[in-house]
Amino acid sequence: DKGLVKIYVYKLDGVQMNGLDTVGSASLSLTQADVEKLENNAFAAAQAAVHGGAQQSWRVCTPASFDDDACARSILSSVGRKLFRRSLVDDELTRWDGIWQQASQAYGDFDMGLEFAIAGMLQSPSFNYLVEVGVGDSDDRVLTGNEMASRLSFFLAGTTPSDELLDAADDGELDSADGVRLHARALLADPRAKETLHRFFDEKLGLSDVLPSVQRPDAGLTDAVRADMTNETLSFVDDIVWDRNADARELFTGNFTYLNDELASFYGLPLPGSGAQFVRVSVDPSTHRAGLLTQGAFLARFAHEHRTS
Numbered sequence: 389d390k391g392l393v394k395i396y397v398y399k400l401d402g403v404q405m406n407g408l409d410t411v412g413s414a415s416l417s418l419t420q421a422d423v424e425k426l427e428n429n430a431f432a433a434a435q436a437a438v439h440g441g442a443q444q445s446w447r448v449c450t451p452a453s454f455d456d457d458a459c460a461r462s463i464l465s466s467v468g469r470k471l472f473r474r475s476l477v478d479d480e481l482t483r484w485d486g487i488w489q490q491a492s493q494a495y496g497d498f499d500m501g502l503e504f505a506i507a508g509m510l511q512s513p514s515f516n517y518l519v520e521v522g523v524g525d526s527d528d529r530v531l532t533g534n535e536m537a538s539r540l541s542f543f544l545a546g547t548t549p550s551d552e553l554l555d556a557a558d559d560g561e562l563d564s565a566d567g568v569r570l571h572a573r574a575l576l577a578d579p580r581a582k583e584t585l586h587r588f589f590d591e592k593l594g595l596s597d598v599l600p601s602v603q604r605p606d607a608g609l610t611d612a613v614r615a616d617m618t619n620e621t622l623s624f625v626d627d628i629v630w631d632r633n634a635d636a637r638e639l640f641t642g643n644f645t646y647l648n649d650e651l652a653s654f655y656g657l658p659l660p661g662s663g664a665q666f667v668r669v670s671v672d673p674s675t676h677r678a679g680l681l682t683q684g685a686f687l688a689r690f691a692h693e694h695r696t697s
Contacts, residue, residue, distance in 0.1 A: 408591050430510035431503070438503045446470075454498040460488045464505055471506075472514040473549055474534035475558070484509065518542065533557030536568060544575040546584035582630060586622050593680070594689045595621060608654060609688060616651040616666075617684035623666050624683065640679040643671045655684070 437446070448466045449459040464484045468476040476484070484505045492501025509515055518538060522529040531539065534549075537557040541549035549557075553571060561567040575581060590596055595618045623646035628634045646666040649659045660667050671677045680686055 408588075426511055426516075427507075430507040433510055434503045434507035437506060438499050451498045454492055454496055454501075455489075456498060457485065457489065460492070460498070460501060460505075461485050463502065464488060467506060468509060469554065470548070470551075471509050472512070473538040473554065474532075533560060533562040536562040537571075540568065540572055540575060544572060544584060545578050545580040546587060547580060582626065585625065585629060589622065589625055590618075593621065593686055595685050597689055612650060613654050613684075614688065616648060616654075617688060619666055620646050620651060621680060621683050621685045623668075624680070627668065638679070640681060642679050643673050643677075644668055645671055645677070645683060651684070 446467060447463055449462050451459040461481060465476055465481055468481065468484060487508050488501035488505040490501075491504035492498055495501070513519070520531060520535045520539070522531050522535065524530055534554065534557045537549040537553045540562075541547060541553060553575075556562060556567075556571060562571060624642070624644075625639070627644075627646070628636070628638050628642065645668075647655070647657065647660055647669050648662055648664050648666050650664070652659050652669075657669075660669055676682070
């Protein structure tokens with residue numbers, strides 16, 4: 389029986405709620421097929437990790453024998469901290485070590501024990517859920533440092549917290565507003581922060597749906613133009629948020645945009661002479677163009693099927 393750990397949650401891609409994938413995923417009920425997918429994926433990932441070429445990057449020791457329990461516990465403690473975004477408590481480590489022992493003894497193979505234990509971790513609610521239990525009284529409960537590290541990292545960088553951020557949490561650096569602010573600013577300097585903000589606007593404005601929507605050949609909406617419209621909007625956001633740290637109201641009022649020659653030609657605007665490269669151009673207020681709501685990506689995405697907006 390490979391199902392050594394009960395399965396509680398499985399993320400289904402493409403199901404949105406309030407325009408966001410993560411909100412939709414958090415509100416799904418599970419079918420037996422979903423549970424089987426999670427189990428199959430967990431074992432495929434564990435097998436690739438344990439037997440793949442990158443295995444030495446996460447192993448913290450080399451076993452002396454197939455039943456080297458001390459080495460197994462060290463590896464599982466390290467892996468568990470990465471997967472659960474916190475250090476394992478003693479009872480948890482003993483439970484995962486027990487799974488390793490069963491499998492390694494059954495197969496006479498240290499790595500097979502790791503494969504089963506890691507596959508179990510990947511099916512655990514501590515991995516699949518963003519757990520926020522907090523500490524303190526019910527009326528004055530606050531997030532733990534590790535919970536805050538996960539919230540910050542997923543929110544700002546779109547990924548699990550780094551070892552450095554988890555270390556900061558363990559050292560109490562995220563227990564104060566000043567500490568949270570300091571590490572949040574560090575995360576905003578991570579290149580992945582820009583990708584995460586792009587993903588937010590992509591989901592919220594439906595930018596990925598610009599390509600298949602509004603099939604009107606007479607409108608001139610080629611695939612290249614649709615892709616340029618998406619780039620226009622994301623470049624516009626980058627200007628306000630990252631380049632200038634400007635007033636957020638400019639998202640709706642900014643009298644400028646980003647164009648290349650092809651998109652400018654589609655809009656009937658003067659060519660910027662930049663070829664395929666996007667450059668910042670001013671927009672005449674008399675044209676009634678300002679901000680996200682008058683850009684091609686938004687208009688094409690939410691246009692009526694038979695009208696171009």
